[in-house]
Every structure is written in structure tokens, then in C-alpha cells.
Amino acid sequence: MNYQETFSSIHSVLSTLDNTGQTAQYIPELAAVNPQKFGVSLYTIKGELYNFGNAQEKFSIQSIVKVLSLAMAYSRQGAQIWERVGVEPSGTPFNSLVQLEYEQGIPRNPFINAGAIVVSDILVSILQNPEKDFLEFIHEIIGDKSIQYNSSIAESEKSCAYRNLALVHLMKSFGNIENDIDRVMDFYFNMCSICMTTDEVAKVFSMLANKGISPITNTEILSSSSSKRINAIMQTCGFYDESGEFAYRVGLPGKSGVGGGIVAVHPGQYSIAVWSPKLNAKGNSLIGSKFLEAFTTAINASIF
Amino acid sequence: MNYQETFSSIHSVLSTLDNTGQTAQYIPELAAVNPQKFGVSLYTIKGELYNFGNAQEKFSIQSIVKVLSLAMAYSRQGAQIWERVGVEPSGTPFNSLVQLEYEQGIPRNPFINAGAIVVSDILVSILQNPEKDFLEFIHEIIGDKSIQYNSSIAESEKSCAYRNLALVHLMKSFGNIENDIDRVMDFYFNMCSICMTTDEVAKVFSMLANKGISPITNTEILSSSSSKRINAIMQTCGFYDESGEFAYRVGLPGKSGVGGGIVAVHPGQYSIAVWSPKLNAKGNSLIGSKFLEAFTTAINASIF
Amino acid sequence: MNYQETFSSIHSVLSTLDNTGQTAQYIPELAAVNPQKFGVSLYTIKGELYNFGNAQEKFSIQSIVKVLSLAMAYSRQGAQIWERVGVEPSGTPFNSLVQLEYEQGIPRNPFINAGAIVVSDILVSILQNPEKDFLEFIHEIIGDKSIQYNSSIAESEKSCAYRNLALVHLMKSFGNIENDIDRVMDFYFNMCSICMTTDEVAKVFSMLANKGISPITNTEILSSSSSKRINAIMQTCGFYDESGEFAYRVGLPGKSGVGGGIVAVHPGQYSIAVWSPKLNAKGNSLIGSKFLEAFTTAINASIF
């Protein structure tokens, strides 16, 4: 299939749309990104790469990393992690405290902030050098050691993280955080600060299209069963309280980040990453979502 | 694939389990069903039928019908119906009023009771003879006119429907019910009272595995796009506040009913219906859920 | 004290204010009331009556009646009624379903709609002729048989009572309504439809300023202890989610109605009734609240 042509023609159509969103405003590093940037990359399980636009430009992947931290924790601890975080859609915004209070500090799923903080706590407990080991986990998937944390983004987020600090303190009060709060949050913000290109994101996530095996390094990162289960959680929970809408419109499991990135996976076929910095009211990339909807419609292929 | 053998061997294993649930107790017709009943049927898009156990015995499909009423309303009104009901997981039990109050009478999705009542209201508005037309819609899919309402089940449900009446009055107060409440609820209870065998359920739902075209009558019931979108909604919302769990464990879009039935769809391949009357605490068939998990694990095939 | 002069001077000041509220719009009988009407009456435990403005004009007392139905139920059943309704402020609007769902059908207090419906159900259970007996209860307090139900108001309310019907069905589903829903709601709407003048309201409520004994007929309506307890509930719950505000500003136990009436009680001294039909956003009389605040400030007397 000529994916590039499809990319280009969808992009032309979308460029004419009124693009009313805005970049994430709460940290300078994200607010300052040129809102006209647009990149898309598709990587097949056979190792073919298709891309368009600013596909080699690094951006802050933010919450997209939550899939990778979950993958690492799940690969080490297995189903045991579900004692501390659920797999249900929350039906609420990404940073809500309400359900966390009603449900005694157990987050609904690992992709809302509270759940990802619990995963961060799990990794701090089981890893020798969390920051180093986590990067190595990613490097092992992509066969490339260039992916790094961005300390100025991590610092910026940390300085305005009152809501996340409310979440972690609430969970600690319920006994669902084992380690020192500062240590857990440092690691959490470091992970969120990772920068990648859409090429890189598509490559890293291709293992989830390939039953847990990296098509690049041929390493088994996850068992086939674990890979499927992570895709299932992305499908039901990947877009906060727009998860149903994304499943309905795009029809693929996916995950968004407040840096404007979205990744989606077609199991058995490919992964696709798109980047456009302006966000809608729910915090998901405006053009990115529309692009993926148009793409799965154009090639007439979703998992449903 | 030898599906029957797989069915049989999974069933043997499950029979040894402690089966702690109980049948739905709120109406005599459901409470009185023999809890040992078990049937499963799989129907491929090529028209092959595989089954096991009590697969030719009628049971009350209950909420499974909500997929069919949605399919009919969506085929007639298109995306316009989403002005009155959402496509997001609710994160709450099937009959909760909380979100309905916060969200001004707009139900989260068409598979919780409130949403299905809105769909019933839509059908009452657009159909000449709702009861007759809806049965014909089903008959057209399956090419068989034997499927009928069960008036004693409908009457029983109506007589203890205080919670559903609370939902419909609340929505009426917000202006989201157009017709007379009694008319809407009569139709709603009639639809829920339909009885089918697992063979029949698998056959009817095979159109959702086949891009909206009935493999039996070869009629286009839904457009390919509509069929995919209904599958997406089943995936994210089909099991109330166990939807994430079902996606995680089974990996197929599906829908359960309080009569102990569950249907799941593997797009492009088959639909499968299972029936076992005892329910877990969330109101989903206990053995039915375990069976489907074991089945998709055994044949190593899910959409993820 | 020269109450009339105080009334007149406060009224002059308030007349110059911008009066932005509006009359209750949901039933024609309330919407059509002249919004300029204003009446106030004060009745002391010694039997002195002071009034100003339209103090002899009948208006629909609406929720003010909830204090009288509670008084009757409490005088007959005592503390037993607290098994079915609480005495805590709800912190939510008068017709909210949220807490009712979380708290299994037990309303927070007898002055929100759900609680008053439970009280209505209790009276239907214990009275031979609820409508007749309840009027006699009021007649016994005031020594005058002219107070009556207004059937056109009752009918109007009944025809648009979807929210209240949602409440009663929800409580019935939890087992907290004993009688037929239509019977309970008919009696509820009849009670709300009672019309009185501010003179009459002040007289009826004077028994709560006088330890439960009517200063007019000298009959003991309630025990001294019961009278105090009803005043306490009015203080904490009489104004829905403005109860704290009313306690803070006015400093007396009181109860409002959507017909624009407010009654307040200074135990050991007097009761005061005010009527001004325009309501604020919380459904309480705009000018009525301001008048009472100005009055207790002017005479420098509250219970606090």
C-alpha cells in the first residue's frame, strides 16, 4: 500500500480545517512548540517504515510513555500488578481524584496519572537503577541508545505538579505507594520527559503489533499474551474520557500524550505515530485524532 | 479448526470449578432457570456453525438485545443518535443514576440501561409498529421468523422496574425522552424479553463479524463503517464496569445479558454465543466469561 | 418593639435594589403570580401579630409544608422515623439523586424532596384519611378551618413532576417506600399545594417558637423536646445547599418554599413569615432572604 500518498492527501485536507486547539500551556517547553509541526510515521511488523512531515523531529512523548512503563512492570511482575491498579476505563478526566477516593486509593487503570504513578512506584521498588534500567528497556526494543530524558522538561513539570502531588499523597494515605514520594515522582517526571521522533515512537510500539517481539531487534520484550493484554487496555483506557470516542472513530488501540503525540497499534500489521501539538479540550491532539480517523477510514482497516 | 473439541475440553475444565454465582433473582422466570445449563455456539462468516451443550435451548437474551436495538436505530438515523447518547465507558454499574444527573440526562453509552432506554425512545419515534418492526429487523438478519417476545418475562420485569423507571423519569426531566414513558418502557421490556438459543444469537451477531452483511441472508443490515463502530462500542462499553476486564481477558468486543448469555464477535471471522445462567457480582455470566477467556487463549486469537 | 416600622423601613430600602430573580417557572400557577407582591407577618408567643404589605393574600406555601408534615409524622411515630430519613444537611440541591443512590435510598433529611416524599409515605401508612387528617392537624394549630389544598396547583405540579418521580422510584427500588407510588405522590402534591397568607404561616409556625404549644389554641402539638429538634433540623437543613448561608446571615431556623415564602422561628419569642415571589438561583426567595437578614440585623437578635 502506498501509505505516504495517503498521509499526504489526508494532511492536505486537514490543513484547510480550522485548527482551534492550543498547545499544552502549563509548561514553557510544551507551550513554546511550533503549533504547525506535523509528523506521522508507520512501521510494519516486517520492518518497513513510512513517514511524512516532521517525522524526524523530537517531541515530548509525555503520557505515551505510560504504555512503556506498564510494559516493563508487567513483564517483570505479571498479573500481580493488578492488585494495585485496575484495568477499567475511568469515565473521568486524566487527573481526577474522585474515583481514587471512592475506591480507596486503587486507580482505575495504568494510563490515568494516578495509575501511572503506581506503576512508577512499582518500578522504583523492583529496579536497581530505575532511570538507567528504563532507558535500557527502551533501547533494547529499538536497538538504538539515543533516546534520553529531557531534564528541563522534567524540572518544569515538577515545579507545577500540584495536582499529581495531590494524587500521590492521596494514594500514599491509602497505603498504595511504597516508596518515598519524591523518588517516585522524580522517576515519573523523568519518564514523561522522554523525547522521541514519530519514527522512533512507531518503531518502539511495533512490538505491540508483533506479539511482544521487537521487529527491529527480534527480542521478546513481552509474551504474546501480555502484548495482547496491553493492547486491550490501550483500547479501553488510552484516551481518558475520550477512550470510547477514539475506539469508535479510529478503531485501533492507542495512547495520546499532552505533547501532541498519539500512537496506535494494528495488531499483526503495524504501529503508527502522529504528532501535532495543538490539543482539544480533553487534552488529546486535535489534528492527530482526526488524522488517524481519516487514515483508518481511507485504508478501510481497523480491528473491528 | 476443531472448535467443538475445544469447546468440550474447556467445558470439562470449567465444570470442576466452584461455581459460586447465582441466577438473576429479581424475576421468577430468570431465577427458575436450571443453573447447570450450558450452551455455546460459534458461527463463521462463511456460514459454518459449531456448537456444544444446550445450544438449541431458548434463553432470555436480556441486555444482549441492546446491540440489536442500537443497530436498528443507527441504521435508520446515523450519527444523529449521538446527540442523545454517548459512546464512552461509564465506569459505573449498569443502572447508576449518578452520571446521568451530572451529565444532564445524556447517558454515557447505549449499553447501560439509561442509554438503551433512549434508543428505545428513538425507535418508538421512528417506527410505525415498534414491536413488529423490530422483530422483522431480526428476522431479516437470521432468515427465520421464529424469534419472539416472551410476554410473561416482559410483564415480570415491568412489575419490579423501579430503578429503570427512576432512570427514565430522570431523563424525561432533562428533556431526553420524547414519547410517553409507559410506551417507551413497554417496548424496552418487550425487547429485553426476547428468547433465543445460542445458535440463534451467534447467527444474528455474525453480521457484525461480516462488515454488517448477514452471512445467512446476504442482506446488508449495516454499512461496513457502522458495523465497525458498533463493535468498537461493544469493546469499550459492553460489560458495564467490567468492560476493561473483558477486553483484557477475552480480547473481543462482546455484550452480556442478565439471563446468563454473552456474545462476542471476532471481526472478519466469527461470532460466538455462550450461555450459563449463574452471574458474578457485576451481573455478567460467571462461567460464560471464563469460557470465552479460555477459548480465545486456547485458539490464541483475539483482535489484539 | 415597633416591628411594623422596622418592616416598612427595610422594605423601602430593598425596593430600590435590583431584583433580578424570577418566579418559579415550571408551573403556570406560580409563574403567573405578580412578582411585586410582598408580605411579612410576625406572630409572638404572646399572641401579638405584626404585619406589613400583602400579608392577607394567599400564596402557595410549597416546601414550607414539609415542616408541618414532618411535625405530624414525628408527633405520631417519634424517633422511629429516623430509620427511614436522616437529619444531616445534604450539601446538594433539593432534588439531587446522587446521594440517594450512594446512600441506598435513605434521604439525608426530611426537607429535601426525597425526604419529604418518605414522610408523605409514612403519613399515608399511619393516617386513615391522609388529606383530611393533615388539614385537621393544621386547623388544630391555627384554630381556623379555612386553610385548604389547591387542586389546580397540585394537578399542575403532578403533570411535570418527572424529577420527583425519579426520586420516588429510586427509593422504592431500595425498599424505602411502602405504599403505592401514585397514592404517595398525590398526597405529597396536595400538601405542597396548600395556600396560606403570611399571617397564617406565622401563626401556624408560632407553636415552634412556643415549645410545641400553639399560642392560639393552647393545644400541645408537639412535646417541647420534639419542637426543639424540628427547629434544629430547620436550622441545618431548611435551605437545601444554602442552609449554611441562611444560618450565617439570618441566624434563625427557617424554611423556604418555591412559591416565594420563607418562615423563620425565634424560639421563645416569635415566628416570622415573609413572601416575595422572585427566587434566586438556589430556589429561595431573593427579597425574602434579604429581608430576614436585614430584620435580624436591625433588631440585633438571632439565636446565636
Added chain:
Amino acid sequence: MNYQETFSSIHSVLSTLDNTGQTAQYIPELAAVNPQKFGVSLYTIKGELYNFGNAQEKFSIQSIVKVLSLAMAYSRQGAQIWERVGVEPSGTPFNSLVQLEYEQGIPRNPFINAGAIVVSDILVSILQNPEKDFLEFIHEIIGDKSIQYNSSIAESEKSCAYRNLALVHLMKSFGNIENDIDRVMDFYFNMCSICMTTDEVAKVFSMLANKGISPITNTEILSSSSSKRINAIMQTCGFYDESGEFAYRVGLPGKSGVGGGIVAVHPGQYSIAVWSPKLNAKGNSLIGSKFLEAFTTAINASIF
């Protein structure tokens, strides 16, 4: 009146009751208090002191201090403080985050933890030396400089304050905390750590029975109007989600603390402080509440 005799006879009766509660367990200093301790003191606006039991023994007043911090903030800033904290009962437990999230970081009232933290923040903003100035405020009321903070209690509370830290971070995220979180919380915990005897508590609160003027030092601490308003807030909000119950049973404005103290005020007459360390499920002194109910019943005097 012979208050001491009344105290003694009520205490005899209560001693025979099964006292099932337990002392606050979350900090060693409170858990270790002898649960059999009991003290009560009543101080009239004429300066008469009546007491019984361990009335000269210091205990940790905990949340009772919230009335004093509110009094100080209100005396300095007036009604301006209501822009940052409400006066409505919350209908929820003392440390709930739910309403705080729905209501954008504005606590319902100054007596739940979130509200008291806002008051602490206000005092940090306006006072030169918050800790010193606040003690002086109390010393000015009681005419005695012996009342002090207890640093070991303050330290203990700080070390397990995850829930309170969740509250303050959430409010900071909504912009409702001006100062550094650590500074605000240090001051908050210091205030809560103050220890007094029941004699001292009754004396300090007697100014609220006396229109804001200390009967001891004859100083005007609050205006008459401010004093009444603080009493009104105590009445509606002083006991978290048992406020209605306390109004109903005791009939006086009051405030409890997790150290087992309760203070109540009869405006125009006296204040009364009681101390018994075991708490009920809502965190209020079990015997203390029963004692006050029996006391206002025995002397047949409440504000209602």
C-alpha cells in the same frame, strides 16, 4: 443552677454504658492517652466556672482550634475570606477530596480540614509571625500566657499527613493556596497541636457566648455580628457529617476535635467544654457527645 451536681449525675449514668470507641490511633501522642479520662467545664458570661473530673488536665484540642483560627482571620479580613472558603455544610467526611474537586478548590466551610488549611494560608499571608501572633490572640482572650504548641504532637501529625497534603496540593493546583505549602502546613499542624484543659477551652470560647467580648479580659475579640456568624457556622458545620445530628441532639453550636474534646456555646449564657478521648466512627468524642445531649436535656435549655 447547680451545674456540678448535674455533671456528676450524668457522668455516673454514662460510666455504666458500654464505651466502644477508641482513641485516635494515627499518632502515638493521641493513641496513648488514658481512655478513661473525663473532664467537663462550663464558664458563664458572668465569669463563673463550674467543672468536674479531669478539668485541669491538658489535652490536644486538635480541630477545636479551627474556630479560633477562623475567628482570628475573620477579625482581620472580614467577609473577604468567604471568597476562598464557603459556609455550607459539606455532607461529607472531614477530609474528603470529592467536593473540593467538583468545586474547583474552594472548601465548603472553614471547619473541614481543607477549609482550615485555607484559613491557615490566610493567616500566614497577613501575620508577621504567625505562630507567635496566633498564641497572643488566644492569650488576649484568656488573659493567661501558659497556652502553648506541643511540638512532638505537631511533628507526629506532620509525619503521617498524606491526606492533608493531598488536600493542600489539590487546592494549590486550583490557585487557592498563596504561600509555600510547607509553611502553611507547619502552621496548620502547630495550631492543631495546642493543648488546653477543659477549663481553658470553656474560658476561651466564652467570648462567643458573650457577643465577641472576652468575659475574662473584657477585650472585644470579635464584633457582635462576627461572633454570631461564627456560632452559626459552628451550628451547621461543626461536626463534619454529624453536624445535623449534633444540632438535633444537643441544640447548641459546637466543635469537636480528634483529641476527644468538644466545645459548645449557648449564646448569652455560657460555653461548655468536655473531654473524653474515645471517638465514634465519625471521629467525634463518643461520651462527650452523649454527655452534652444529656446535659442540655437535663437543664432543658438549647437555643432551639
